[in-house]
Amino acid sequence: MAPDLRRPFPLGPRGFVLAGLGVAGIWAALYLGLQPSDLTPSTGGLSLARDFFARAFSPALSSEAAYVPDGTPGLLALSLRAAVTTVVYAAAAMSVALVLGIVLGFCASTAWWSGDPLGGRTWFGRTVAPVIYGATRVLIGFMRSVHEVLWAVLFLAAVGLTPLAAVVAIAIPYAGTLAKIFSEMVDEAPREASHALRAAGASGMQQFAFGLVPRALPDMIAYAFYRFECALRSSAVLGFFGYETLGREIEQSFVSTNYGEVWTHLYVLLALVLVFDAWSGRLRARLAR
Amino acid sequence: MSVSAHATESELDALWRARPRSRFVRVSFALFGLLLVGSWFVGDFDFADSFSDTRARNLDRFLDEVRPYPLRAPGPDGTLEPLPWDWGVFGTWAQQRLTDGVSDRDTPGGLESALGTLAISVLAIVLAALASLVFCGFAARTLATPRPFAPHAGPAPWPRRLAWQVVRGATRIVLIVQRSMPEYILAFLLLAMLRTPAWPAVLALAIHNCGILGRLAAETIENADPRPAVALRALGASRTTIALTSIAPAILPRLLTYFFYRWETCVREATVLGILGLASLGWLIDEAQVSGFRYDEMVFFIGLGMVIVLAGDLLSAIARRIVRRAS
Amino acid sequence: MKQPATGFSLDDVSVRFGAHAALRGIDLEVAPGEAVALVGPSGAGKSTLLRVLVGMVRPGAGRARVGGEDLATLTRSALRRARASIGFVHQDLCLVPNVRVARNVLSGRLGSQGLVRSTLGMVFPPRAALDEALAILTRVGIPEKLFERTDTLSGGQQQRVAVARALYQGPAALLADEPVSSVDPARARDTVGLLTRISREEGLTLLMSLHNLELAREFFPRLVGMRAGRIVFDRPSEAITEADFHALYDLDPAEVLADGA
Numbered sequence: 001m002a003p004d005l006r007r008p009f010p011l012g013p014r015g016f017v018l019a020g021l022g023v024a025g026i027w028a029a030l031y032l033g034l035q036p037s038d039l040t041p042s043t044g045g046l047s048l049a050r051d052f053f054a055r056a057f058s059p060a061l062s063s064e065a066a067y068v069p070d071g072t073p074g075l076l077a078l079s080l081r082a083a084v085t086t087v088v089y090a091a092a093a094m095s096v097a098l099v100l101g102i103v104l105g106f107c108a109s110t111a112w113w114s115g116d117p118l119g120g121r122t123w124f125g126r127t128v129a130p131v132i133y134g135a136t137r138v139l140i141g142f143m144r145s146v147h148e149v150l151w152a153v154l155f156l157a158a159v160g161l162t163p164l165a166a167v168v169a170i171a172i173p174y175a176g177t178l179a180k181i182f183s184e185m186v187d188e189a190p191r192e193a194s195h196a197l198r199a200a201g202a203s204g205m206q207q208f209a210f211g212l213v214p215r216a217l218p219d220m221i222a223y224a225f226y227r228f229e230c231a232l233r234s235s236a237v238l239g240f241f242g243y244e245t246l247g248r249e250i251e252q253s254f255v256s257t258n259y260g261e262v263w264t265h266l267y268v269l270l271a272l273v274l275v276f277d278a279w280s281g282r283l284r285a286r287l288a289r
Numbered sequence: 290m291s292v293s294a295h296a297t298e299s300e301l302d303a304l305w306r307a308r309p310r311s312r313f314v315r316v317s318f319a320l321f322g323l324l325l326v327g328s329w330f331v332g333d334f335d336f337a338d339s340f341s342d343t344r345a346r347n348l349d350r351f352l353d354e355v356r357p358y359p360l361r362a363p364g365p366d367g368t369l370e371p372l373p374w375d376w377g378v379f380g381t382w383a384q385q386r387l388t389d390g391v392s393d394r395d396t397p398g399g400l401e402s403a404l405g406t407l408a409i410s411v412l413a414i415v416l417a418a419l420a421s422l423v424f425c426g427f428a429a430r431t432l433a434t435p436r437p438f439a440p441h442a443g444p445a446p447w448p449r450r451l452a453w454q455v456v457r458g459a460t461r462i463v464l465i466v467q468r469s470m471p472e473y474i475l476a477f478l479l480l481a482m483l484r485t486p487a488w489p490a491v492l493a494l495a496i497h498n499c500g501i502l503g504r505l506a507a508e509t510i511e512n513a514d515p516r517p518a519v520a521l522r523a524l525g526a527s528r529t530t531i532a533l534t535s536i537a538p539a540i541l542p543r544l545l546t547y548f549f550y551r552w553e554t555c556v557r558e559a560t561v562l563g564i565l566g567l568a569s570l571g572w573l574i575d576e577a578q579v580s581g582f583r584y585d586e587m588v589f590f591i592g593l594g595m596v597i598v599l600a601g602d603l604l605s606a607i608a609r610r611i612v613r614r615a616s
Numbered sequence: 617m618k619q620p621a622t623g624f625s626l627d628d629v630s631v632r633f634g635a636h637a638a639l640r641g642i643d644l645e646v647a648p649g650e651a652v653a654l655v656g657p658s659g660a661g662k663s664t665l666l667r668v669l670v671g672m673v674r675p676g677a678g679r680a681r682v683g684g685e686d687l688a689t690l691t692r693s694a695l696r697r698a699r700a701s702i703g704f705v706h707q708d709l710c711l712v713p714n715v716r717v718a719r720n721v722l723s724g725r726l727g728s729q730g731l732v733r734s735t736l737g738m739v740f741p742p743r744a745a746l747d748e749a750l751a752i753l754t755r756v757g758i759p760e761k762l763f764e765r766t767d768t769l770s771g772g773q774q775q776r777v778a779v780a781r782a783l784y785q786g787p788a789a790l791l792a793d794e795p796v797s798s799v800d801p802a803r804a805r806d807t808v809g810l811l812t813r814i815s816r817e818e819g820l821t822l823l824m825s826l827h828n829l830e831l832a833r834e835f836f837p838r839l840v841g842m843r844a845g846r847i848v849f850d851r852p853s854e855a856i857t858e859a860d861f862h863a864l865y866d867l868d869p870a871e872v873l874a875d876g877a
Contacts, residue, residue: 010418012612012615013612014612016611017608018545019610021415021548024411025411025416026413027411028408028411028412031404031405032405032409032412032486034487034491038483045481046484048481048482049482052482056433078639084331088328089332091325091328092325092328092329093326095325095329098325105685140601145599146595147600149561149564150571150574150594153564153575153591154587154591156583156585158351158352159348160749162335162338163332163333163339164339164472167332168455192709193538193710194709195710196704196711196778196781197711197726198699199667199672200669200699200700200702200704200724200781200785201697201699201700201701203786205731206726206731208739209731209735210712210719210723210726210738211712213544214712214714215713215714216379216718218714221403225730233471234471236474237471237473240373240473244487247471247473248484250477254481264798266470266474269469269470269474270470277504278467282313283314283317285309286314286574287714301746301747301762302758304750304760304762304763307763309763309764309765480639515769
């Protein structure tokens, strides 16, 4: 294929983007001073890695600590309890995030007020709705721009360690993300059905509710399930900040060099995510049919 | 939708009872709903404690301490009282944070850390994309089969079918394990083994996102229009030729869109990974807190993180628009 | 919901989409209760004409009247009422694919209901509404599909759902835009026959755009031929001649070059 001389790059704008990525990647490596040779671990790291990965196929079934106080639950019970806490925090956070995400997602979508070719916009659609829309977009951007771990760190500093703060920390950025994606899904859903309803006299809000939302609903449900899976991971990570989720067990076992225990907790986390992933994958296939 | 029962069964009732419905979907929704509501009863959420006076006092003190240090002065009872707001003082303080990082600590400046955060996210996502391109070909059902894009060729002999099934299954398992592991936990584990400032963060992000991009790319290949590939195959093109000349250009725009979406997440995660002691903003955020509870500086660096996250989102939106325009 | 049939009148109506003139000075009268077929090649402006009549396209010039009222002068709520009184069967089906048929049929009456009432009616449909929907589905020949998921139906069956939705409006007139363009010839004949029979029985005005001149001649007493945004002929179907047919479909090279559509 002969290069197209009218374009600055042989691949056009897409080639420009690709070239930009290459340059950005090289800049990043240089800026960080990274060399592939740094990847070979130090002798200490090497022996640690060997010890750690040696246990991958023999996770611990009971505690490996030298001293176990009486009355401490067994390792598996401990891991399961942490898993339950992980799920509980994730679920509580998602319940808040879903409610907020639906409300904010509605405010951040344009389809219900952006007008009619002959009727034009209503007074509400001309004046109030664009303001609500803009304000919601800014709010969503703010909520999303701080990572859930940083929200958790902020809340730790502000009010101290309380499970409710962990839930709220996850819920804030997740609500923002759900709102953003929900509004985009509804606004970009195929419009034929909603136009047909308009031709039959339906109002903008009715077209939105009965023409667009049902159309986008399977995707929205699938996305909500995917976010729940992410919430499980986030909830586990919050264990590193004192909450009683799987992250805390992983950190404590690793620091005490009980690598078999680490693998046990990692496998429990993996199982949690995989089960949820399989469930939501099957549900997605059912809804799309 | 529901139809109330009637004494005599009408056609409507008969249709309603015979309506197609999926038990799996209903049970799933019921379970999910139960999970969302039930979590509030199972969890140890102590509302009385969460909204107690102690918590309120903590919050009060925190909000006082978020005010930049130079804008506070010791009051009569020994606590720091707010001074009137002065943009000049604030500007000097902010500039020091950008160049010196956390005060009295040996940390890089805020600006340097912000750039480091960006660099980590860029390198990680580029590595993830390169790795995922290798994985996705072996995970896609349409490509990783003994006779790709040959609808009329008939089944291959069973050993070859089995071999490809094993390759595909193994690739999929690797991808799913990669994406199941949270970046933070990966970085925590890698940090102990590598002990270089940035590689653990880069690798952790790259591994997790390789799993995600790999699966998305495999799905994109499976959903791509098979006709050009079938035509090429009929002309005798090899698997690699088809992948590079027919499939790659067709799925590139979609992949680039996914790539930029994931990069946005990478910037957020890269900020946080610093908390482990890695060269990103998270380090300053953590350092400000542990070194004498400098909440003013902590909030400043979180704000700086917001700025680069928003800048990343903007850049990504522009790049995605260019890609969309081009296709 | 029964309303007296409405007539339509277009008075020198023109519509432009950017540089493309879709309608150029159309004059057309359709009396209440009349059945008229719009025929002509694709791109002739038939769809645009129908869309003008339900206020989905605003004419650049001229007047469009429905039941004697100028659409351009109607208030928002009067426009909604006017639209609600006209059943429109679209070219592509325009149904919500992933809900049950009943919901698609019931959504026909949104235009005559407020938001709260229609939401209640869509979420918890009253028995009377479902009985009515079932009766209408029986008329269009697919009663057994009432609670099926819409996208599990065949193309012809979905077409009937779209007709049922339009009838559920309790319309004073029916507009149909190429309702049979996506089904096979036998189904096409059935559907056109169904629509003409129902509108005759109900005394509804019927205006249908059709590709197929034979079908139009068989089922409609009056044919309006369109080409390139203009009305080429307008006469009783017995009076259609071979020359009319050529005037519609013969290729004019200049026109083909000027307008690829």
